[in-house]
Amino acid sequence: LKLQFLYFIGGEGWRGGIEPMTDATLSDAEAETLMKKFLHFATVDTRQELVNKLKSFQEEHRDTFRPFKSKTGNVEHRHEWAELHSVYVDIIEAYAQQFCKSQDVTESSFLQIIKLVESREPELWLPFQALINRTDYTEFVRCLADGVCLCCGAQFEIDEHSVPEYADAD
Numbered sequence: 001l002k003l004q005f006l007y008f009i010g011g012e013g014w015r016g017g018i019e020p021m022t023d024a025t026l027s028d029a030e031a032e033t034l035m036k037k038f039l040h041f042a043t044v045d046t047r048q049e050l051v052n053k054l055k056s057f058q059e060e061h062r063d064t065f066r067p068f069k070s071k072t073g074n075v076e077h078r079h080e081w082a083e084l085h086s087v088y089v090d091i092i093e094a095y096a097q098q099f100c101k102s103q104d105v106t107e108s109s110f111l112q113i114i115k116l117v118e119s120r121e122p123e124l125w126l127p128f129q130a131l132i133n134r135t136d137y138t139e140f141v142r143c144l145a146d147g148v149c150l151c152c153g154a155q156f157e158i159d160e161h162s163v164p165e166y167a168d169a170d
Contacts, residue, residue: 025109026109026112026113031109031112031113031116032116034103034105034109034113035113035116035117035120035121037099037103038099038103038113038114038117039117039121039124041099041102042099042124042127042128043124046095046098050091050095050151051151051152053091054088054091054150054151055149055150055151057087057088057091057150058144058149058150058156061084061144062144062147062156064078064080064081064084064144065081065141065144065145066145077141081141081144082137084144085137085140085141088134088135088140088150089135092131092132092134092135095131096110127151127152130152130153131150131151134150
């Protein structure tokens with residue numbers, strides 16, 4: 001079961017103004033306290049662990065995303081890409097669930113906390129928003145195919161000598 005927040009934060013539900021069904025009953029003070037705990041969790045407690053996990057994932061699978069280009073220039077998406085995208089989404093979901101579990105926070109309350117972070121601490125929200133944006137399949141594939149680091153958006157170091165040549169099968 002995927003966390004609802006991945007759709008509402010990363011998808012059209014959030015940006016399109018559709019509110020998730022919520023049973024969040026956090027007071028403003030509780031939400032503020034949990035927001036601070038989330039920011040500490042995301043920037044101090046577990047940030048390096050997540051960065052290391054994502055860099056290892058990208059290092060291991062980056063060659064998988066070398067485009068298969070036909071002579072006409074069309075790119076063929078491979079089933080394996082969708083499977084690896086699912087693994088990435090699971091990593092991000094597990095990260096959010098780790099916070100929820102550590103604070104005994106429901107998914108709905110987590111959404112309330114995230115909205116608060118986004119509105120009150122936008123500069124601190126941006127790195128997490130980038131991770132969420134990459135849960136979109138197209139964005140994920142673009143990052144890996146173009147050698148964009150999943151965790152920071154910088155150019156991922158790619159050895160151009162390892163790029164295989166692909167040709168049409170005639």
